[in-house]
Amino acid sequence: MPLDAAARACGAEEVVAALQAEAVLRGITLDVVRNGSRGMVWLEPLVEVETEKGRAGFGPMTAADVGQVFDGGPLALGLVEDLPWMKAQTRLTFARCGVIDPLSLADYRAHGGFVGLERALGMGVEARLADVIASGLRGRGGAGFPTGIKWRTVAAAVADRKYIVCNADEGDSGTFADRMIMEGDPFSVIEGMAIAGITVRATKGFVYIRSEYPDAIAMMTAAVDVAREAGVLGASVAGSGPAFDIEVRVGAGAYVCGEETSLLNSLEGKRGVVRAKPPLPALEGFLGKPTVVNNVISLATIPVIFERGAQAYADFGMGRSRGTIPLQIAGNVARGGLFETAFGMSLGDIVLGLAGGTASGRPVKAVQVGGPLGAYFPPALFDTPFCYEEYAGAGGLVGHAGIVVFDDSADMLAQARFAFEFCAIESCGKCTPCRIGAVRGVETIDRIARGEAAAVPLLTDLCDTMKAGSLCALGGFTPYPVMSALRHFPDDFAKAREAAE
Amino acid sequence: MSGEALDRARIGEIVAAHQGMEGELLPVLHAVQAAFGHVPQAAVPVLAEGLGLTRAEVHGVVSFYHDFREAPAGRHVLRLCRAEACQAMGGDRLALAAQEWLGLDWHQTSADGAVTLEPVFCLGLCACAPAAQVNGRLVGRLDDEKLAALLGGVRS
Ligand SMILES: Cc1cc2nc3c(=O)[nH]c(=O)nc-3n(C[C@H](O)[C@H](O)[C@H](O)COP(=O)(O)O)c2cc1C
Ligand code: SF4
Ligand code: FES
Numbered sequence: 151m152p153l154d155a156a157a158r159a160c161g162a163e164e165v166v167a168a169l170q171a172e173a174v175l176r177g178i179t180l181d182v183v184r185n186g187s188r189g190m191v192w193l194e195p196l197v198e199v200e201t202e203k204g205r206a207g208f209g210p211m212t213a214a215d216v217g218q219v220f221d222g223g224p225l226a227l228g229l230v231e232d233l234p235w236m237k238a239q240t241r242l243t244f245a246r247c248g249v250i251d252p253l254s255l256a257d258y259r260a261h262g263g264f265v266g267l268e269r270a271l272g273m274g275v276e277a278r279l280a281d282v283i284a285s286g287l288r289g290r291g292g293a294g295f296p297t298g299i300k301w302r303t304v305a306a307a308v309a310d311r312k313y314i315v316c317n318a319d320e321g322d323s324g325t326f327a328d329r330m331i332m333e334g335d336p337f338s339v340i341e342g343m344a345i346a347g348i349t350v351r352a353t354k355g356f357v358y359i360r361s362e363y364p365d366a367i368a369m370m371t372a373a374v375d376v377a378r379e380a381g382v383l384g385a386s387v388a389g390s391g392p393a394f395d396i397e398v399r400v401g402a403g404a405y406v407c408g409e410e411t412s413l414l415n416s417l418e419g420k421r422g423v424v425r426a427k428p429p430l431p432a433l434e435g436f437l438g439k440p441t442v443v444n445n446v447i448s449l450a451t452i453p454v455i456f457e458r459g460a461q462a463y464a465d466f467g468m469g470r471s472r473g474t475i476p477l478q479i480a481g482n483v484a485r486g487g488l489f490e491t492a493f494g495m496s497l498g499d500i501v502l503g504l505a506g507g508t509a510s511g512r513p514v515k516a517v518q519v520g521g522p523l524g525a526y527f528p529p530a531l532f533d534t535p536f537c538y539e540e541y542a543g544a545g546g547l548v549g550h551a552g553i554v555v556f557d558d559s560a561d562m563l564a565q566a567r568f569a570f571e572f573c574a575i576e577s578c579g580k581c582t583p584c585r586i587g588a589v590r591g592v593e594t595i596d597r598i599a600r601g602e603a604a605a606v607p608l609l610t611d612l613c614d615t616m617k618a619g620s621l622c623a624l625g626g627f628t629p630y631p632v633m634s635a636l637r638h639f640p641d642d643f644a645k646a647r648e649a650a651e
Numbered sequence: 652m653s654g655e656a657l658d659r660a661r662i663g664e665i666v667a668a669h670q671g672m673e674g675e676l677l678p679v680l681h682a683v684q685a686a687f688g689h690v691p692q693a694a695v696p697v698l699a700e701g702l703g704l705t706r707a708e709v710h711g712v713v714s715f716y717h718d719f720r721e722a723p724a725g726r727h728v729l730r731l732c733r734a735e736a737c738q739a740m741g742g743d744r745l746a747l748a749a750q751e752w753l754g755l756d757w758h759q760t761s762a763d764g765a766v767t768l769e770p771v772f773c774l775g776l777c778a779c780a781p782a783a784q785v786n787g788r789l790v791g792r793l794d795d796e797k798l799a800a801l802l803g804g805v806r807s
Contacts, residue, residue, distance in 0.1 A: 155774075155775060155776065155789055156775070156776050156778065156779050156791060158789060159774075159776050159779060159782065159789035159790055159791035159792075160779050160791045160792055191778035191779050192778070192779075194779065320775065321772065321773060322773070323734035323735040323736050323737075323772065323773045323777060324734075324735060324736045324773075324777045325773075325775070325777070326775040326776070326777055326778065329775040361681075361718050362771060362773065362774050362775065362784075363775060364787060365789075366775075399677065399678065400677070400678070400681060401677075401716075401718075402677055402680070402681070402716035402717070402718040402719060403716055403717035403718035403771075404715065404716050404717060405772060416677060417673075417674050417677075418673075418674035419674040419675060419676030419677055419712065420674075420676075420708075420712065421711050421712055421715040422715060422716070423715075436673075436674075437673065437674070478777070478778070479778065480736040480739075480777035480778045480780065481735065481736040481738075481739030481740060481777065481780060482739040482740055483778075486777070486778030486779065486780075487778050488778075509740070518735055522734065522735060522772075552736075552777070554735045554736045554739055554777065555739060556738075556739045557739070560738075560739065565735070565738075568735070568738070572734075572772065575772075576772075
């Protein structure tokens with residue numbers, strides 16, 4: 151039974167209670183193990199029964215239907231591993247997620263856990279850095295910066311203290327990969343952080359988790375305690391390495407704190423205002439010390455690279471986008487969830503094939519990729535392969551790989567307005583184009599909605615100003631959703647105008 | 652012991668419990684809010700003194716983050732996700748219905764102190780949208796029926 155927050159939000163606790171009651175009625179003893187989610191969120195709560203042939207799935211389960219788990223019925227799905235969604239994936243980072251008990255070190259080890267760390271401990275710093283670089287891993291938090299290069303900078307810096315910061319602020323709408331792995335396989339994050347720590351010679355790590363994720367906070371905290379008690383963390387990593395320990399910190403509801411320098415200020419107990427770069431956090435990060443800031447998925451992928459080898463990881467993907475990416479498919483889709491696959495899948499295959507089109511059954515109108523700062527793609531761009539460079543070329547971004555689908559009832563002028571509204575609410579206030587521009591943007595869109603055609607060039611100018619004059623991507627990328635909406639869906643911006651005329 | 656003296660002692664305990672932490676202000680503020688339901692104005696100078704900061708610094712941090720309340724919330728807190736994946740599944744319409752039914756705008760608390768309505772920008776439930784959170788409990792696949800049940804539950 152999943153204990154993942156999405157499964158719980160869809161009634162997993164009620165299903166567990168009903169299953170227990172039904173088992174008592176039938177005189178059966180149930181051994182209930184709580185695991186993470188397989189990522190097939192449309193099937194949650196997904197009950198799995200361990201059988202000789204494998205794990206048989208039942209879902210989406212409801213408390214009223216638990217009899218089917220014992221007797222069979224329309225909710226019986228067959229073996230979970232044989233479901234098309236599972237078979238079509240390349241689950242590397244998420245291999246254990248939904249399979250193991252997240253807090254069982256024995257389970258973790260039995261499924262390949264700590265093989266990467268053991269191997270890394272037997273290598274020198276240079277060899278480890280070479281592996282991370284050779285894997286081609288780029289930051290999964292959004293900016294896509296090569297992880298190995300970042301680590302090399304921190305490793306080369308001379309300081310009395312260095313830090314590893316795991317960015318678990320995951321504020322982008324449409325994304326939940328960080329949440330899922332923290333809830334379903336937290337030791338993989340810890341293992342990745344430990345490898346980072348011994349490589350750059352950092353002794354302390356922080357996991358900064360957004361407060362909107364209470365379950366992930368509880369799970370990560372518990373996992374850190376288990377790992378410390380088992381000697382994985384502490385005075386000597388895994389009993390033979392240098393010292394490294396981890397502390398879990400909780401954010402306070404500020405989207406901008408996902409930006410790495412704002413996050414560092416927040417960790418230091420300050421306002422989450424963005425810092426100017428340089429200095430790079432790699433050289434002057436937490437409390438001015440060299441700091442690796444990496445996304446949860448970047449770090450959770452590190453053990454895979456050391457377990458399977460850098461080349462084996464790099465063999466997946468295309469162009470300069472190597473390895474796998476956990477696609478998070480959300481919004482108005484028939485099948486929403488997490489699907490890990492090599493880079494390169496076309497957006498159309500993702501949205502129409504994997505996700506099965508819209509939940510409403512209406513045509514797809516737009517797909518926002520990469521969170522609230524990502525562009526809206528029309529179906530005309532559905533052949534774009536899911537890769538960093540290709541998305542940039544199409545005027546968008548991969549970001550944290552969130553994919554939000556809208557049907558034809560969406561009003562793209564309203565979506566553009568929301569992008570500005572969100573930017574205004576979440577701006578850290580440091581630069582004028584972002585702080586003031588976002589408010590002006592809402593006003594300008596309202597003028598367009600009232601039928602003022604002259605406001606359209608103003609909108610374009612404003613976006614140019616924000617792009618050029620913002621310190622970080624909150625102000626700098628808000629023009630992506632706005633301009634893509636205007637470019638690809640001009641009718642939605644002209645409708646009001648026609649009505650006015 | 653007067654109420655204020657009690658508060659000071661409690662805040663002092665919280666500060667002491669976080670001693671030795673690096674950059675402890677956020678954890679301290681979360682603990683203060685957990686203890687009092689909000690970060691009382693009166694706590695600011697006490698925290699400033701205890702942590703070796705200026706009042707302006709503490710106030711600046713409290714006011715920067717959406718999570719920290721400067722006044723107590725209602726007995727129930729209903730948070731509705733306003734972000735894109737939930738919009739795509741009709742979240743705006745449900746939010747409007749909730750606002751009308753409660754007679755509250757975002758961030759408002761009902762006159763009888765029963766409920767505070769808050770926006771939230773993504774709960775990570777985007778594949779089972781629209782999403783809500785009631786007194787900390789997460790709710791996915793929100794529809795009219797589920798919303799009516801939630802609204803009924805927060806009214807008293
Ligand atoms: C407004 C804003 C929000 C961001 N939010 C996140 C986030 O929630 N999680 C994340 O990992 N990176 C986020 N980033 C990117 C980080 O600044 C940084 O690039 C990342 O944490 C580096 O880790 P990576 O190289 O492993 O991706 C955000 C950036 C901006 C500008
Ligand atoms: S662009 Fe906006 S959020 Fe980013 S630093 Fe400037 S004001 Fe802050
Ligand atoms: S957008 Fe509403 S839960 Fe993510």
